[in-house]
Amino acid sequence: MIRMLLIGWLGLMVVEPNPSQLITETVRQELPALLKFYQELHRKPELSLFEKETAAKLAAEMRTIGFDVTENFGGFGIVCMLRNGEGPTVLYRTDMDGLPVVEKTGLPYASEYHMKDADDIENRTMHACGHDMHMTVWLGTAKTLSAMRGTWSGTAIFIGQPAEEIGAGAKMMLQAGLYEKFPVPDYGVGLHSSPDIPAGKVGFGKGFTMARAESIDIKVFGRGAHGASPHKSIDPIVLASLMVMDFQTIVSRSVDPVESAVLTVGSIHGGTKHNIIPDEVTMQITLRTFKDDVRKLMHRRIREIARGVAISAGLPEDLHPEVIIPDQSTEPNFNDPILVDQMMGSATKILGDQNVVSASPQMVAEDFSRYGQTEHKIPTVLFWLGTIPKEREEAAKHGESIPALHSPFYFPDPEPSIETGVKVTSQILIDLFNSDQ
Ligand SMILES: [Zn+2]
Ligand SMILES: [Zn+2]
Structure with missing residues (x-):
């Protein structure tokens, strides 16, 4: 049974x-x-x-x-x-x-x-x-x-x-x-x-x-001139190039090495022709971070570097770069x-x-x-x-x-x-x- x-x-x-x-x-x-x-x-x-x-x-x-x-x-x-x-x-x-x-x-x-x-x-x-x-x-x-x-x-x-x-x-x-x-x-x-x-x-x-993703835009200003008369210009292409190189030190020299962060300049545009020095260059940056203090530090360093490059080139205050950091980002x-x-x-x-x-x-x-x-x-x-x-x-x-x-x-x-x-x-x-x- x-x-x-x-x-x-x-x-x-x-x-x-x-x-x-x-x-x-x-x-x-x-x-x-x-x-x-x-x-x-x-x-x-x-x-x-x-x-x-x-x-x-x-x-x-x-x-x-x-x-x-x-x-x-x-x-x-x-x-x-x-x-x-x-x-x-x-x-x-x-x-x-x-x-x-x-x-x-x-x-x-x-x-x-x-x-x-x-x-x-x-x-x-x-x-x-x-x-x-x-x-x-x-x-x-x-x-x-x-x-x-x-x-x-x-x-x-x-x-x-x-x-x-x-x-x-x-x-x-x-x-x-x-x-x-x-x-x-x-x-x-x-x-x-x-x-x-x-x-x-x-x-x-x-x-x-x-990570958190942020899209940052930078407008780099300068003084345009003929490509053959660079001494009459303040060349924004050169200034933007200096900024791109200096930005590389933010992650390597400013951010604590045990934290994670990325800064990528994904787009850089300026000028129209071989022999014209333009008066403006635009850059687009993506920032990736996990922590708020790391992100804020990077914002500060981007602003300092952009401004510092402009000052060293002798640009007047009204032609200093515009750094646009939106309030919104992907969390x-x-x-x-x-x-x-x-x-x-x-x-x-x-x-x-x-x-x-x-x-x-x-x-x-x-x-x-x-x-x-x-x-x-x-x-x-x-x-x-x-x-x-x-x-x-x-x-x-x-x-x-x-x-x-x-x-x-x-x-x-x-x-x-x-x-x-x-x-x-x-x-x-x-x-x-x-x-x-
Ligand atoms: Zn996708
Ligand atoms: Zn997807």
Whole structure:
């Protein structure tokens, strides 16, 4: 009798698959449709603030699987809600924008799309930052959660964010009232394609994982003259060059060597012709920092160096350089350490130990950081989804460099990246919904 009961009980155990098995099966079924969806997105990247068709495409898909969809929320942002009983509210964000890059991957589904930007300039566009991968994983996870409603309870808020590449979209959605018009989430989750981690794996960092990004403009003035009469000029091209060189000493000689900081002069423009000394040069700088005091020190040194070079050239006060440091910047991303542990546990459960890695901080920036930095202090985590194709991983072992994000040659290996992304994110969300708060 006891034996029969035991066999019966074991039988029940076998019949009832665990959520991880269910997720894996659901993802396998959805994979062909998701691959197709990914390629369609990849062919048609829309620039920041112009994500109209991309957002409409996502909204339509989300409606068919039972989400309540609000469109045009903070630009072309979309907010999709699935209420599934009592339980935590979890926010999961994807970004939607592409970049003004001419794709050179040679893929059969490479983008040949082009569109006008905010300055009315026609650009070829490319999903060179993998946001098409983010959207596909996001949709796949929504499909899995929708199909597995019986295994979790809570409220899922899936948002499609515009304008990540210009650091504006998260702010636009928050200012439109994301946390006032919709439930305030208990957790916030996002992922980004990694150009360093192989497809099939995911990476997590704790604490500050991405830097604050600031865009600084400098106008360097001088006195123009004929190129053959430099003694009659104060040459702003020479002054700007001196500044570029002096700026290099800020990180190497002013910032504490145990802190992280980057100063890159990414653009320098001046003059019109070989033989004319112009009267103005403009420079664009990106600053990357984690700490406020480091950032303020760098601001001060940039101003001091710019002014010092002008004084040494004998420029009058009214022609001293103009250093424009905007109030706004993309905040550094902070991954809540407790939430990271929880999410790594979920990832390990479905992917296995060997496919969940620790990731070092990077000086790139992401405006996902903003969702955790409102007065609500929501714990948030942005993790890395490995995307490197096998062939590139092999080539890298022989010293070849792997294209970085924003490179015209970057591409994720779609199938394993999508499959891994959907599996891990579905498991993370289901575990969060079913966790005790
Ligand atoms: Zn990017
Ligand atoms: Zn990105």
